[in-house]
Amino acid sequence: MSETGRHADVPEETLPSERETAHVSVEKAENPFADPGLPPHEHRIQDIDERAAKRSERVVALQFLVSMLATVAFIASYVAVPVDKIVYIWPIGHISALNFALGLSLGVALFCIGAGAVHWARTLMSDVEVADERHPIEAEPEVKAKVMEDFAQGAKESGFGRRKLVRNTLFGALAMVPLSGVVLLRDLGPLPGTKLRTTGWKRGVRLVNQSTNLPLRPEDIAVGSLTFAKPEGLEDDAEDFNVQIAKDALMIVRIKPEDIKDKQELSWSYDGIVAYSKICTHVGCPISLYEQQTHHVLCPCHQSTFDLSDGGRVIFGPAGHALPQLHIMVKDGFLEAASGFEEPVGPSFWERG
Template structure:
């Protein structure tokens, strides 16, 4: 069929028949797609029956109350269920009971909260279709007054003031909503004021090899050697439950540097030699940025690198930061040698280990 055959010149004076209306040739040329308009408004049951509206209000309030129960239940689950407890579920295997309970409680809470909001909107909020023609955006007083009036009308249409049971239950749910987050954040750990200032290191505590559980001797540490060490007390039965927490603070790195490799001021050099044994020095293994374990040692430069964010510490210059986001030097542990030739601590760290915090000063 040619283009001429498809032109409107060959349209009849009217197109259509019974039940289809009439589309003239001129109208088809101007706007072939007619605006069908809005469908006829059909009132809902809740618009006609006050009892149905009251029933819907109670249903919405019930969903909000279920959300409250789920939020509060998550607090009890987090507190009462051990984080080491497990349950076996067919098809999933072993699942952490604490995580499962938290997920179910919070999942049902958010599901009920969302379902309540949707049910409220579909059954009780005004559903009349409104048409507003586009116009240039202006901030004149008339537009501002119109926006305020529309907002007030929207509040009235939503029934927020009309249905007090919904309003009260929703506000209560919103007040309870932040509690799980606050509860979980509160349990991240004790405040750093006391927790990071003290470790298991004390006068006479032996430096123990974490692999052999045997004390480190000065003769075992040669120039260029990097050794890990923990306090002897960490392996006592009293520390069984606190082993991981104490290890995260007390782990140290032991290196031996020649005297000619030391840098910095005379005061820094004197401190390092006073706190060392024939060039053997012990530094905290915990990065002062965010607490990652540092363990990448460059033997030639005496630099210690953190693998997380590449903070670099110069062990020959009092553990000073020379690169990366860390804000302060690696804390040094004062050590000496006992009568058996074993390395022991002189005292605890003289400054808090780990990341900087707001109460450090």
């Protein structure tokens, strides 16, 4: 480096003179970020050819129409495709036909609305290029008024009012897409009606051990044990076994009679043996965990805990109702129901009256 700061290897004539350097420095100081301006505007084919504009309009309308058809396909799939049908889709593999049909049709419906809107904006809406100077963030009232004016102008230039085909098909597609969600409401029903009130239990039906299929005697139930029971006559290979056992399953425990706090529970028990519905009153999971010291049973699904020494009341968790108790008695040495359940078994979100 020389004293002037120039590199010794650079030829003298290729370097700017001191005057030139000073001129550039002054120019930079006055305008450090010169505005490069906008490149020349190129008109789109749709701006200069009405037939091309019409073509674009039809393409946009077609995309919105496809969206509507996809929504119809979604609803049709929901109604027509069996829930348990499995299909092979390459490269995913084996999947639920219903999930595939619903996902594909809803995806197409939403995609076509987006694609149509983008195509409309890119080919048919106003193509004026605007440079907006930076300005303070806080807008003056006049600026706000200008924004509203520009918005109205934009709405006018978008052709929303003029291009009725595009506008109406967009409205149709937007109106139909939410129908996909409406049909899913079917999954909430049907209401159980009186089904939960009609179990296999009625006076005189014996309690049968669910594991051994043998009628239960009081001496089979030890203090501290938990036994699962079903009504006599409900065979394991019965066609509706799963439906019936989902309502009829019982938990039998034996508690010292002096430990039973609830008077009705005591009167519906036999020598400390109490029978409760095994179906959790939250959303219907089978209860299976018994804590013999406290007489609490725990539902494994969401940890609702019931006290079997106190009328099956809920002491913890989301269940909203005590477990229904079955009134039992002994006849000819066997445990049997003294009546049916006096309230519906199962989830408590149904109206119980």
